[in-house]
Amino acid sequence: MRTYDITLTISPDLVVWPGDPAVELERVEKIEAGADANVSRINMGVHTGTHVDAPYHFLENGGTVENLDLKMLVGRAYVLHVDDKVDVITPELLEKSDIPPRTRRVLFRTRNSDLWAKDHKKFQKDFVAISPEAAEYLINKGVKLVGVDYLSVAPFDDPIPTHEVFLKAEVVVVEGLDLSEVSQGRYTLYCLPLKLAGTEGAPARALLVGV
Amino acid sequence: MRTYDITLTISPDLVVWPGDPAVELERVEKIEAGADANVSRINMGVHTGTHVDAPYHFLENGGTVENLDLKMLVGRAYVLHVDDKVDVITPELLEKSDIPPRTRRVLFRTRNSDLWAKDHKKFQKDFVAISPEAAEYLINKGVKLVGVDYLSVAPFDDPIPTHEVFLKAEVVVVEGLDLSEVSQGRYTLYCLPLKLAGTEGAPARALLVGV
Secondary structure, eight states, X not given: OOEEEOBOOBSTTSOOOTTSOOOEEEEEEOGGGTOSSOEEEEEEETTSSSEEEOGGGTOTTOOOGGGSOHHHHEEEEEEEEOOTTOSEEOHHHHHTSOOOTTOOEEEEXXXXXXXXXXXXXXXXXXXXXXXXXXXXXXXXXXXXXXXXXXXXXXXXXXXXXXXXXXXXXXXXXXXXXXXXXXXXXXXXXEEEEXXXXXXXXEEEEEEEEEO | OXXXXXXXXXSTTSOOOTTSOOOXXXXXXXXXXXXXXXXXXXXXXXXXXXEEEOGGGTOTTOOOGGGSOHHHHEEEEEEEEOOTTOSEEOHHHXXXXXXXXXXXXXXXXXXXXXXXXXXXXXXXXXXXXXXXXXHHHHHHTTOOEEEOSSSXXXXXXXXXXXXXXXXXXXXXXXXXXXXXXOOSEEEEEXXXXXXXXXXXXXXXXXXXXXX
C-alpha cells in the first residue's frame, strides 16, 4: 500500500493567507554554541500550511479544534480530480463527477496543487474554491469532511458563505493540501491536527494510504 | 475498535521543559471585533507536549524532523505497563517484561501518566526515564520507535546519553504521551508530527487504535 504525504512543509518561505501571521522558525538553543541539544521555536498562525478549520473559525459560538471528532479525521476518502479549466466547484460540476455514493470525505485535487508542486512564493488570489451552493450539495449528500488544495475552501473575494455553510453543518474543513502526486480514487485519510486548546483551527499532518 | 487520543492538549498552562519557550496561544483576529473570522497564533518550542525528536536534536549532523520515515511513525506498537515503583527503565526490567518478540514500537506507560491525568502544573524532575543501557537493549532487539509518558526519554540529570544512543541508531523518540487511559497490550499507533522544515523535532498528534 502506497502512502502519500499530502502535507505542506512549514517554513518561513511558505505562502500564508494575506494578513495572517508569518511563519517564524528559530533555533534558540544550539549544540555548536555549547547547549546540550538543539531546540527550536515555532511562531505562526494556526491556519498555516495544511490545517483544519473548526466551527469557531467563522461561528462565534462554534466548537473548537480539540473537540473535532477523530472518527471524521481518519477514514475512507475520495480524491476527485477537477479539470484545470474549472475556477469554482459548483453543484453542476459535482452532479457530473465520479464521487461514489455514500462518500463521507472528499478531497478536491485542482490546478491549485500545481502551485505547491512548483513551490510558488507569492499568494495567489485566483485559486479554485467551492461555491456555497456546492457546499450545500455536499452536505446533502452526507459529506462530513472536505479537503482543498489551496488555503481556503471559499473564493478569495467571498470567504464567509462557503465556510459558514460547512462549519454550521459541522463538516471538517481541511485546507492547504498538496494533492499534486495523488491520482483520482479511493484512499484512507489520516488527518491529525495539533491538539490546541480552544482555538478555531490547527495545523495538521495529513496522509493518504492507497486501499 | 477503540481509539485512544494519547496526545497532551497544548495550552499556556501545559508544563514545558525548564528553559524551553513557554506556550503562547493568542487570538489575533476576532469576529466580535469586526473581523471576518477568528484567527489564532501559536508560539512555542517544538518539543512542547506530545512531540517527536529527530536525530538533529542531540547530533550536530543528525537528520531533521521532516525526513523521519512515516513507516516508522505509523504501525503496530506495544504498550508496556511499568510498575509505579520503578524509577528508571533498565535492561533487567526489559528482560523480565512482556514485550513480544519482533516488537518495533514500544510505548512505556509509567507513573508519569498519572501526572497528566491529574493535570499537574509544575515540572517534575523525578520522572521515570530510560537508562542508556536499556536504550541499547531495545535497539539490539530491533525497536525502531520508543514512546515515553513524560517530556524526555532520558533522566533529568543526565539527558545526553539515552538520547544519543537512540538518535544515533535513528530510533524515533516520542515524548510527552498521555497513556493514563491505555491498558497494556498491542495497538496500532498513528503518530503524526508537524512537517517543520529543518528542525530537530516537532509537536505531534498521536492515536492508538485497538487491534
